[in-house]
Every structure is written in C-alpha cells, then in structure tokens.
Amino acid sequence: xxxxxxxxxxxxxxxxxxxxxxxxxxxxxxxxxxxxxxxxxxxxxxxxxxxxxxxxxxxxxxxxxxxxxxxxxxxxxxxxxxxxxxxxxxxxxxxxxxxxxxxxxxxxxxxxxxxxxxxxxxxxxxxxxxxxxxxx
Numbered sequence: 593x594x595x596x597x598x599x600x601x602x603x604x605x606x607x608x609x610x611x612x613x614x615x616x617x618x619x620x621x622x623x624x625x626x627x628x629x630x631x632x633x634x635x636x637x638x639x640x641x642x643x644x645x646x647x648x649x650x651x652x653x654x655x656x657x658x659x660x661x662x663x664x665x666x667x668x669x670x671x672x673x674x675x676x677x678x679x680x681x682x683x684x685x686x687x688x689x690x691x692x693x694x695x696x697x698x699x700x701x702x703x704x705x706x707x708x709x710x711x712x713x714x715x716x717x718x719x720x721x722x723x724x725x726x727x728x
Contacts, residue, residue: 641709642682649678 619625624632653674657666665671693701 649675
C-alpha cells in the first residue's frame, strides 16, 4: 500500500529533448506538428514585419521626393537622417523589447508590441496630407 502512495507523491518529470525527438522518430521529417507550424507562422510574420519596416523606407523616400520637392532629390541630410533613423530605431527596438521580454515574459511583450504596431499603423493611415510642402 505504501508503494501505491509513493508513486503518486513523486513530482512529474518533463521529457528531455532527446526523448521527444525519439518519440517522433516514426514521423517523416517533412511533416510538421501543430506547435511547429505555429512557431513557423509567428516567426514568419515577425520576420515579414521587420523586413517590411526596413525595406519600405526607400520607396517612402522616393514618394516624399515627388510629393515635397517636385521630383528633385531630397536634401542629403534629410534623406540620410530618415534612412538611418529606420535602422537605428530597429536596433533600439530590438534591444528594448528583448530586455522587456526577458523581464516580463515573451507572451506579454509580444502582445504589447503587436498593439503598438497596430496603433502606429492606424496613426500613419490617418495622417493628413492635404497641403504638405517643404516651404510651409
């Protein structure tokens, strides 16, 4: 009778990575499990948004060139500041949100980061552009 209760009192043990991989040995390598598909989806969306933010700055610079300067090139200082600002902001954001994710947890910070992206996108879409010009 003592052995019956002793087994119930033992804490549950998590499987090691080797045991999980051996358990899936019957599965072909090209068949993904549900958690793997979820992980690839989240990583893919994050990579897309990060790459989009970094690569969209060149077309934006061209649009501003035609909108503000009648097709002439942007002032060198403005163009450099704008393009460098996208990369510097990306690096600062990676360090900041990485630190916050370590402090508060990845799920909580990912949700807050997503909210920030949504609000910033809405603000960008609703920016008035009626009489914008470089001369005021």
